[in-house]
Amino acid sequence: MNCFEDNAVNLDILRKRAFNGRWAEVGEGVVPLTAADPDFQVEPKVLQAMKDYLDGGYLSYTPKLGFPEFREAIAQGINARKSEGVEPDLVLPLDSAARGMYVIAGAFLKPGDEMVIFDPVDFLFKESCLAAGGVPVLFPARPRADGTGLELGDLEDYITPKTRMIGLCNPHNPWGTLYTREDLEHILDLANRHNLWIMNDEIWSDIVYPEQPFLSINQVEGDKSRVISVYGFSKSFGVAGLRIGCVYCNDRAVFDKLVEESAVLTTAGGICSISQVAGTACMRHGFERLDAFLVHLRQNRDYALERLSRLEGITCRKPQATYLLFPDITATGLASQDFAAFMEKEVKLAIVPGTEKFFGPGAEGHIRICFATSRAILKEGLDRLERGMELLKTR
Ligand SMILES: Cc1ncc(COP(=O)(O)O)c(C=O)c1O
Numbered sequence: 001m002n003c004f005e006d007n008a009v010n011l012d013i014l015r016k017r018a019f020n021g022r023w024a025e026v027g028e029g030v031v032p033l034t035a036a037d038p039d040f041q042v043e044p045k046v047l048q049a050m051k052d053y054l055d056g057g058y059l060s061y062t063p064k065l066g067f068p069e070f071r072e073a074i075a076q077g078i079n080a081r082k083s084e085g086v087e088p089d090l091v092l093p094l095d096s097a098a099r100g101m102y103v104i105a106g107a108f109l110k111p112g113d114e115m116v117i118f119d120p121v122d123f124l125f126k127e128s129c130l131a132a133g134g135v136p137v138l139f140p141a142r143p144r145a146d147g148t149g150l151e152l153g154d155l156e157d158y159i160t161p162k163t164r165m166i167g168l169c170n171p172h173n174p175w176g177t178l179y180t181r182e183d184l185e186h187i188l189d190l191a192n193r194h195n196l197w198i199m200n201d202e203i204w205s206d207i208v209y210p211e212q213p214f215l216s217i218n219q220v221e222g223d224k225s226r227v228i229s230v231y232g233f234s235k236s237f238g239v240a241g242l243r244i245g246c247v248y249c250n251d252r253a254v255f256d257k258l259v260e261e262s263a264v265l266t267t268a269g270g271i272c273s274i275s276q277v278a279g280t281a282c283m284r285h286g287f288e289r290l291d292a293f294l295v296h297l298r299q300n301r302d303y304a305l306e307r308l309s310r311l312e313g314i315t316c317r318k319p320q321a322t323y324l325l326f327p328d329i330t331a332t333g334l335a336s337q338d339f340a341a342f343m344e345k346e347v348k349l350a351i352v353p354g355t356e357k358f359f360g361p362g363a364e365g366h367i368r369i370c371f372a373t374s375r376a377i378l379k380e381g382l383d384r385l386e387r388g389m390e391l392l393k394t395r
Helices: 011-017 044-055 070-080 097-108 123-131 183-191 253-260 273-285 287-309 334-347 375-393
Strands: 091-092 114-119 133-140 163-169 197-201 228-233 246-251 367-370
Touching: 011 273, 044 273, 070 091, 070 133, 070 246, 070 273, 070 287, 091 097, 091 114, 097 123, 097 163, 097 197, 097 228, 097 246, 097 253, 114 123, 123 133, 123 197, 123 228, 123 246, 163 183, 228 273, 334 367
Parallel strands: 114 133, 114 163, 163 197, 197 228
Antiparallel strands: 091 246, 228 246
16 A cells, blocks of 8 residues: 555544644644644554564663664664764754754853844744743745745844854745755854854755755855754654654764753653654664655645645745745735634634744744645645635635
8 A cells, every 4th residue: 555645544543643733633624734743654664663672571761872773873864865974972862853952052052142043933943042041033034036945145144242053944944945055054154153053953854855955054064063953753754742853963062061951861851762762763764665755745745836826815935845835825915823713714724824923923924734644635625725715705
């Protein structure tokens, strides 16, 4: 069976297990194209690895810095696909990418320090900065007209004597853009000239379409000792509930600081054994399936873009990465929140509104649609959106 066919989505189980704005949290009959969490089951080899570990019968404490084979598998997995030169000794497994962001901010921001955060971007950048007592400084992040990435021309104007960190979401959620070599060299140069840390979130780096290849800031020329990267497993392997992620860096002293902040040495922090086993299996056995997933996603993306292009009042850029669309709905005259509420009430379609809470004020006038589902569910969602747009005209 093709694992991305329509009948591969088991709604009976998802309605009990998929939270965070998805099937288990929406009202009766609502189709959620919301949080970025695939509707597909996990790779069987990953499930088998967890079962085998459980069959051993012991669930003892794990090494404080994580299973060596997991750290090794992460480095190998990232290096094989993205040539980042990751050293297993400088990889710290953690309980989610989100935790990784909090650990980076907590380790390197002091209260009152400023962090440049793109606006819009995933809310975790701002939240991790605030949790460390930092002050978010929002940089308006607009896509370049030629579709190759974001306008970075005046980024330096947002750096002040108080700036200590810059958040880089590569690929970018929600715009679905990648950064070019010039962009990344520019950001690295700014960071080095102004002594800034770079929180480099690459959780989306596997979900990239063929038009533009992924390039990591770890791959460009220059001093990368201030680059601290985050990788996560939720988007690529559909294991969000296992809370698996990691941080990695290029400098031993930086790594030691991350370890201290993460509280793994006291056992107050850290990632559970079964999640590490699953994560190791994802890195060793998950990429073939991921490649098949990418083929499915690309077809879904192009299908959804074609459908959206026929809707008056909506314009949407083609994402080069992620399984997210970020359509502009300003022409409807509705604020993002009102648009989302209207669709949920009138046509039972849930989408993420482009509100400050989720992405920053720069997201206003947009909605976010996740297409990591079957074609049938995506079609149903888009049918409902189309109906909703018709209803809007008659209001
Ligand atoms: C850019 C970005 N960073 C981090 C995360 C958090 O991922 P995790 O589930 O591993 O905490 C997400 C999830 O949506 C994300 O989009």
